Amino acid sequence: MPQYNPPLRDMQFVLHELLHAVDELKLLPAHAEIDEDTINAVLEEGGKFASEVLTPINLSGDQEGCTLDKTTHEVKAPKGFKEAYAQYVEGGWPALSCDPEYGGQGLPVLVNQFMYEMMNSANQAWTMYPGLSHGAYEALHAHGTPEQKSTYLPKLTSGVWTGTMCLTEPHCGTDLGLLRSKAEPQADGSYKITGQKIFISAGEHDLAENIIHLVLARLPDAPQGSKGISLFVVPKFNVKADGSLGERNPVYCGGLEHKMGIHGNATAQIVLDGAVGTLVGQPHKGLQAMFVMMNAARLGVGNQSLGLTEVAYQNAVVYAKDRIQMRALSGPKSPDKPADPIIVHPDVRKMLLTARAFAEGGRALSAYTALQLDKALSSDDADERKACEDEVALLTPIIKAFISDNAWIATSHCMQVYGGHGYIHEWGMEQFVRDSRINMTYEGTNTVQSLDLLGRKILGNNGATLKKFGKKIAEFVEEEGTSEAMQEFINPLADIGDKVTKLTTEIGMKAFQNPDEVGAAAVDYLRVVGHLCFAYMWARMAKLALEKKDGGDPFYTAKLATARFYFAKLLPETASLIRTARAGLNPLMEMDEALF
Ligand SMILES: Cc1cc2nc3c(=O)[nH]c(=O)nc-3n(C[C@H](O)[C@H](O)[C@H](O)COP(=O)(O)OP(=O)(O)OC[C@H]3O[C@@H](n4cnc5c(N)ncnc54)[C@H](O)[C@@H]3O)c2cc1C
Numbered sequence: 001m002p003q004y005n006p007p008l009r010d011m012q013f014v015l016h017e018l019l020h021a022v023d024e025l026k027l028l029p030a031h032a033e034i035d036e037d038t039i040n041a042v043l044e045e046g047g048k049f050a051s052e053v054l055t056p057i058n059l060s061g062d063q064e065g066c067t068l069d070k071t072t073h074e075v076k077a078p079k080g081f082k083e084a085y086a087q088y089v090e091g092g093w094p095a096l097s098c099d100p101e102y103g104g105q106g107l108p109v110l111v112n113q114f115m116y117e118m119m120n121s122a123n124q125a126w127t128m129y130p131g132l133s134h135g136a137y138e139a140l141h142a143h144g145t146p147e148q149k150s151t152y153l154p155k156l157t158s159g160v161w162t163g164t165m166c167l168t169e170p171h172c173g174t175d176l177g178l179l180r181s182k183a184e185p186q187a188d189g190s191y192k193i194t195g196q197k198i199f200i201s202a203g204e205h206d207l208a209e210n211i212i213h214l215v216l217a218r219l220p221d222a223p224q225g226s227k228g229i230s231l232f233v234v235p236k237f238n239v240k241a242d243g244s245l246g247e248r249n250p251v252y253c254g255g256l257e258h259k260m261g262i263h264g265n266a267t268a269q270i271v272l273d274g275a276v277g278t279l280v281g282q283p284h285k286g287l288q289a290m291f292v293m294m295n296a297a298r299l300g301v302g303n304q305s306l307g308l309t310e311v312a313y314q315n316a317v318v319y320a321k322d323r324i325q326m327r328a329l330s331g332p333k334s335p336d337k338p339a340d341p342i343i344v345h346p347d348v349r350k351m352l353l354t355a356r357a358f359a360e361g362g363r364a365l366s367a368y369t370a371l372q373l374d375k376a377l378s379s380d381d382a383d384e385r386k387a388c389e390d391e392v393a394l395l396t397p398i399i400k401a402f403i404s405d406n407a408w409i410a411t412s413h414c415m416q417v418y419g420g421h422g423y424i425h426e427w428g429m430e431q432f433v434r435d436s437r438i439n440m441t442y443e444g445t446n447t448v449q450s451l452d453l454l455g456r457k458i459l460g461n462n463g464a465t466l467k468k469f470g471k472k473i474a475e476f477v478e479e480e481g482t483s484e485a486m487q488e489f490i491n492p493l494a495d496i497g498d499k500v501t502k503l504t505t506e507i508g509m510k511a512f513q514n515p516d517e518v519g520a521a522a523v524d525y526l527r528v529v530g531h532l533c534f535a536y537m538w539a540r541m542a543k544l545a546l547e548k549k550d551g552g553d554p555f556y557t558a559k560l561a562t563a564r565f566y567f568a569k570l571l572p573e574t575a576s577l578i579r580t581a582r583a584g585l586n587p588l589m590e591m592d593e594a595l596f
Contacts, residue, residue, distance in 0.1 A: 017544055050123075058431070064263075066266040074206065136293060139293035327339060352414075360559075
C-alpha cells in the first residue's frame with residue numbers, strides 16, 4: 001500500500017523563503033496577527049490527519065466504492081470515510097479559512113491550500129466531500145442573502161453539512177446555456193425546482209446530516225442561453241426557522257456513475273422533483289454567482305493534481321531505491337548485490353525528476369496564486385485587490401489545466417517506475433493514474449481552460465493582465481541578469497518570456513482573420529504559458545538554492561539539481577509546442593467532416 005509523508009519542509013520553503021508569506025499576509029488587516037509558528041503547527045497537524053487518517057482508507061475506498069440503496073436513495077461511502085469525516089469535523093478543519101463571523105478560524109487561503117494538497121495526496125476521493133462544501137460555502141458567502149448566510153454558512157463552516165455544485169445535465173456540460181432544469185416561483189418567495197443533473201460529485205452520501213445543493217436552473221421568463229440561468233440553494237432536508245432539520249426535500253440520487261477513478265467519491269445522478277429552493281443572487285445572473293464556486297473548484301483541481309503528483313513521486317522513489325534490476329551501463333553501482341537498484345538508470349531518474357519538478361513547481365505556483373487570492377480578498381487597497389484579482393483570474397486556467405496535464409504525465413511515469421507491478425492494483429500506483437485522469441476533464445475540460453486563457457483572459461483584454469505578470473518576470477530577469485551563476489536559469493526564462501509575447505501577438509493577428517485560430521492554438525498555448533510560469537518559479541527557487549547550498553543542508557542541493565533538470569529537460573518542450581501552435585488552423589480543418 002502506498003505511503004505518504006507530508007512534504008512539510010518544501011511547504012515551509014515555499015511559504016517562508018520563496019514567498020515571505022507571513023510578511024505579505026501581515027499587511028492584510030484580516031491576517032495582521034498571523035505568524036510562522038502558527039502556520040507551521042497547523043500544517044504539521046494537518047499532515048498527520050492526512051497521512052494517518054486518510055491515506056489508510058485510500059486504496060480500500062477505491063476498491064469498495066460507494067453504494068446506493070435504490071429504495072431509500074441513500075448512498076454509503078466506503079468503509080472508514082464517515083469516521084474520517086467525523087474526525088475532520090471534530091478537529092475543526094473545515095473552518096480553517098472560513099469567515100470568523102460564521103464560526104471560521106479566518107486563516108489565509110494559502111494555509112488551506114497546503115492543507116488540501118496534503119489531503120489530496122492522501123485521498124483525493126475523500127477530499128472531494130469537504131472540497132465541494134468549501135466551494136459552496138464560498139459561493140454563498142459571496143452571493144447569499146443575509147438569511148441564506150445565517151442558515152447555511154455556520155453549518156458548512158463547521159462541516160456538519162456538506163455542499164455540492166449541480167450544473168451538468170445529460171445533454172449539457174461545457175455549454176451550460178443549454179440547461180433545462182426549471183424553477184417555478186412560489187407564493188412564499190421560494191421556488192420549486194424540477195430537472196435532472198448528472199455527474200454531481202459528493203451528490204449523496206452518509207458523511208453529513210444534510211447536503212446543500214447549489215443548483216443552476218431557469219426561471220419561467222428566462223432568456224435563452226447562458227443569460228437565462230439562475231442559481232438556487234436546495235437543501236436535502238429543508239431547514240426550519242430554528243435551524244433544525246425539517247422534512248426531506250424531493251432531491252434524490254437516482255443512480256451512481258461507474259467510473260474510471262475516484263471511486264470513493266459518489267458521482268451522483270440527481271433528480272429534482274419539485275424540490276424547494278431559494279434564489280441566490282439576481283435572477284438570470286446565476287452563472288456569474290456560480291463562477292465563484294467554479295473558480296475555487298478550478299484552483300482545487302490544480303491542487304488535487306499537485307497532491308497526486310507528490311504522492312506518486314514519493315512512492316516511486318522508495319521503489320526505485322529498493323528494486324534491483326540490471327547493472328548501470330557505466331558499471332555496477334552496488335557490487336555487493338546481484339543487480340543495481342533501478343534508480344541508477346538514467347531514464348528512471350528522468351521519470352522521477354519529471355514528477356518531482358512538476359510537484360515542486362506546481363506547489364510554488366499554486367501557493368503564489370493562493371497568496372494573490374488572499375490579497376484580492378483582504379487587502380485594504382482597492383487597486384491592489386483589483387490587480388491581484390486579475391492575476392488570479394489569469395493564473396486559474398493555467399493552474400487547473402497545466403498542473404492536471406502534468407499530473408497525468410507524472411503519475412503515469414511513476415507507475416512506469418514500478419514496471420509491471422505499477423499496473424497491479426495492490427501497489428496503488430495505477431489508482432493515482434486513474435484518479436488523476438478526471439482532473440483534466442471536470443470543472444471545464446482542459447481545452448475549455450485553454451480557450452478561457454487565450455480567448456478571454458489574454459486576447460479579451462489585449463494581453464493587459466499577461467503584460468503585468470510579464471513585467472514581474474522581466475523585473476526578476478533584470479535583477480538577476482548580471483549574476484553569472486544565474487545565467488543558466490535567467491537566459492531561458494527571458495527567452496520563453498519573449499517567445500510568449502511573440503506567439504500571443506501572432507495568434508491575436510490570425511484570430512482577427514478567423515476566430516477559429518484561437519481554438520487551433522489554445523491548448524498548446526496554455527502549455528507554453530504554463531511553462532513560463534514554472535520557469536519563473538523555478539528560477540526564483542534556483543536563486544535561493546544557489547545562495548544557501550553551501551550551508552550544508554542537502555535540501556538546497558536537491559532543489560538546485562531539480563531546477564537544473566527542469567530547465568534542461570522539461571522547459572525545452574515549449575519549442576515543439578510553439579511550432580505546433582504556429583502551425584495554425586489549416587491542418588485541422590482541411591479534411592472534410594464526411595471523410596472522418
Ligand atoms: C467524475 C465526474 C465528476 C463531476 N463532478 C461534477 C460536479 O460536481 N458538478 C457538475 O455540475 N458537473 C460535474 N461533472 C461534469 C463535468 O464538469 C463535465 O463532464 C465537463 O465539464 C465536460 O462536460 P461534458 O461531459 O458534457 O462534455 P462536453 O461538453 O459534451 O464536451 C465533449 C468534448 O468536446 C469538447 N468541447 C466542447 N466544447 C468545445 C469548444 N467550444 N471547443 C473545443 N472543444 C470543445 C470538450 O472539451 C470535450 O472534449 C463531473 C464529471 C465527472 C466525470
